[in-house]
Amino acid sequence: MHERTITPISLPTGPGQDPVLINIKAASQMMGVTPATIYARLKAKVPGFPQPVRLSSRCTRFRRREVVAYVESLTGEAAT
Known part of the structure; x- marks a missing residue:
């Protein structure tokens, strides 16, 4: 059996x-x-x-910047 090498993904999680x-x-x-x-x-x-971005068959995510842009296009305000 082949061993898989999994490379962890680090996302920004600190303050700001x-x-x-x-x-x-x-x-x-x-x-x-x-x-x-x-x-x-x-x-x-x-x-x-x-x-959505499909990461696997059971994992779907959205790009935050696209969600923010969509909300701003609807409201005309800055979304957080």
């Missing part, structure tokens, strides 16, 4: 640093909607809606 990828719960909180609404908008192919 935001993660690059966020889970659907964090994305839904930033957008002010439920995860079910996010899935519905993905299925409906809403123009400009952030597309």
Whole structure:
């Protein structure tokens, strides 16, 4: 059997640093909607809606900067 070498990924986690990828719960909180609404908008192919990044068959994340940009495009304000 072959051994796999796994290289850990380090994401910024210190004070003042935001993660690059966020889970659907964090994305839904930033957008002010439920995860079910996010899935519905993905299925409906809403123009400009952030597309998920599939890391594995059971792990999907969103690019934080795309979520922030989407929220700002809707509200015209800076999102945190």
